[in-house]
Amino acid sequence: MKKKRIFLYVFSAFGLAFSIIMMGQEEILIEKIKTQSSALKIISSRREQTPFQISKEDNLNTELVSLPRVSDLKNLNEHEIHHTPEIILKGASVVGRIHNNAEQLPSKRHEAMLFFKNCLEDENIAIAIRAVCLNKVYTLIPKWRIPILIEEDKISLELKELAKELF
Amino acid sequence: MKKIIGLVLFLTLSSHISAKENFGGIYLDSSIPKVQIQTLKEDFIYLYNTPETEVDSEFKTVFELTDVNGAELYNWVFNRVRYIVGQDYKRTGRNLLKKKGHVFPSTPLPDGVFEKGFHTYGAVIIMSNLGAELYLTGKNENILKGLRLNREEVYVPSPRTGIVQVGEGLFLERLLVNKEQNSEANKIKRLGTIFHEARHSDGNAEHVGFIHNVCPTGHALSGFYACESSRNGSYSLEAHALKMLLTNCHTCSIEDQTKLSASITDSLSRVVVRSHLKTEEKLLEEIEAFQRVVEFYENLFKTNPDMKKDYESELIKFQGQLSESEAQLVELRTPKIPKFLDPMPEGHFYEVLVEDSSELMEASLSR
Numbered sequence: 130m131k132k133k134r135i136f137l138y139v140f141s142a143f144g145l146a147f148s149i150i151m152m153g154q155e156e157i158l159i160e161k162i163k164t165q166s167s168a169l170k171i172i173s174s175r176r177e178q179t180p181f182q183i184s185k186e187d188n189l190n191t192e193l194v195s196l197p198r199v200s201d202l203k204n205l206n207e208h209e210i211h212h213t214p215e216i217i218l219k220g221a222s223v224v225g226r227i228h229n230n231a232e233q234l235p236s237k238r239h240e241a242m243l244f245f246k247n248c249l250e251d252e253n254i255a256i257a258i259r260a261v262c263l264n265k266v267y268t269l270i271p272k273w274r275i276p277i278l279i280e281e282d283k284i285s286l287e288l289k290e291l292a293k294e295l296f
Numbered sequence: 297m298k299k300i301i302g303l304v305l306f307l308t309l310s311s312h313i314s315a316k317e318n319f320g321g322i323y324l325d326s327s328i329p330k331v332q333i334q335t336l337k338e339d340f341i342y343l344y345n346t347p348e349t350e351v352d353s354e355f356k357t358v359f360e361l362t363d364v365n366g367a368e369l370y371n372w373v374f375n376r377v378r379y380i381v382g383q384d385y386k387r388t389g390r391n392l393l394k395k396k397g398h399v400f401p402s403t404p405l406p407d408g409v410f411e412k413g414f415h416t417y418g419a420v421i422i423m424s425n426l427g428a429e430l431y432l433t434g435k436n437e438n439i440l441k442g443l444r445l446n447r448e449e450v451y452v453p454s455p456r457t458g459i460v461q462v463g464e465g466l467f468l469e470r471l472l473v474n475k476e477q478n479s480e481a482n483k484i485k486r487l488g489t490i491f492h493e494a495r496h497s498d499g500n501a502e503h504v505g506f507i508h509n510v511c512p513t514g515h516a517l518s519g520f521y522a523c524e525s526s527r528n529g530s531y532s533l534e535a536h537a538l539k540m541l542l543t544n545c546h547t548c549s550i551e552d553q554t555k556l557s558a559s560i561t562d563s564l565s566r567v568v569v570r571s572h573l574k575t576e577e578k579l580l581e582e583i584e585a586f587q588r589v590v591e592f593y594e595n596l597f598k599t600n601p602d603m604k605k606d607y608e609s610e611l612i613k614f615q616g617q618l619s620e621s622e623a624q625l626v627e628l629r630t631p632k633i634p635k636f637l638d639p640m641p642e643g644h645f646y647e648v649l650v651e652d653s654s655e656l657m658e659a660s661l662s663r
């Protein structure tokens with residue numbers, strides 16, 4: 130009986146230690162995401178001035194800058210915009226490939242989640258694509274078990290409604 | 297009696313069509329390249345084979361369907377798309393038919409449709425609804441218009457006559473979902489476009505053809521006729537159709553799903569109520585700024601009446617902008633969902649029952 134209680138104490142202590150370690154890891158993970166996120170933001174704002182000076186080491190930044198911008202839509206003609214424009218489909222292809230790669234390789238999931246975050250928060254990106262990215266975040270946070278901070282003031286009601294339409 | 301006349305008309309037309317190249321009762325013109333004809337046939341078969349599907353009430357409302365399955369969905373399309381011509385079909389010269397003496401319904405025409413031209417049907421590169429265009433221009437000129445399709449004369453006494461034109465864009469890889477022309481994902485993408493164009497065969501009076509509206513200020517496509525303010529127009533229907541078909545897709549990869557999802561959000565982003573695009577704070581700022589300019593001009597004219605002659609037009613312009621912002625603020629403060637437009641088509645047409653369109657499809661399938 131006594132032995133059993135000692136075993137339980139030892140087991141709980143291990144459990145506690147394990148969860149502290151795990152919590153620590155989660156915090157580290159959140160910090161990592163935050164740091165990567167701000168790094169990407171700096172690069173993203175720099176991009177507008179010098180679009181060709183993007184470091185290759187910045188993961189998925191090339192993909193991020195390739196997404197269609199609102200200004201790209203304004204340059205299309207009446208024929209090109211009646212149905213979903215090619216640039217929207219191309220952008221969605223990029224988002225889909227990143228999702229697919231991360232689905233196959235769990236090690237790529239944090240990077241992918243960060244990409245979706247940067248995509249949905251960038252007000253210059255076409256709303257159809259941002260809504261797809263927001264929907265990915267909504268569905269993948271619980272599936273991949275990756276927490277991510279979304280800047281609420283960068284998401285309009287319209288964007289949220291569009292993302293929810295995909296549920 | 298009406299039913300009997302309808303059935304006779306239907307059978308006459310069906311036998312007429314069946315003498316030419318047709319599939320499931322839909323006339324496929326020889327101007328469509330063979331490979332595209334084959335693809336379209338397979339798309340219609342795919343649609344016809346849609347299983348009984350659970351959808352939300354909004355889907356049933358906008359499509360006016362109680363059951364959602366292949367036969368019902370095909371029938372929905374069939375009632376709006378009866379004739380398909382190819383990109384090279386010439387709708388001028390001897391192919392364009394005109395007949396005087398037809399009495400059109402005495403309903404008003406859509407606002408500004410002739411000034412702007414047919415931007416809404418302009419996307420020849422992908423697909424366009426010629427029937428709606430012929431009906432509207434015919435009604436405007438009080439001449440019944442039609443097209444010669446091979447040797448048959450097809451007049452358009454209603455947008456529901458259902459003549460559409462397919463362009464190479466409907467089959468282009470870069471405008472589709474993946475490289476495999478007949479993959480499920482590509483079929484779904486094309487069917488979404490077909491549902492969109494089919495909706496242009498509906499509506500009456502001011503909204504004949506469910507013509508698109510100009511996208512409002514603040515919208516990414518501002519100034520283009522590529523938006524709609526109703527909840528049951530072509531863009532809404534396309535989005536609902538894509539979403540429903542996507543739920544039944546067995547072979548869609550994550551990338552396919554993402555591209556189709558973007559097509560859905562793209563379509564829905566065009567269903568707009570002006571005020572939804574701006575925040576209250578933004579509108580109040582606008583109003584304040586315009587008010588200041590209006591007050592300035594009003595005071596200027598009081599103290600310097602001579603200047604009124606040169607600057608009155610400016611005052612009118614700013615007063616207009618001020619009223620627009622004020623109207624948007626009222627709209628924002630009284631949230632409303634986009635209105636539901638009456639889809640009942642005007643003019644002479646007959647509604648084909650689901651049993652009849654299914655029979656035509658079954659006959660084509662057993663050939």
Ligand SMILES: [Zn+2]
Pocket residue numbers: 211416417492493496508530
């Ligand atoms: Zn349209």
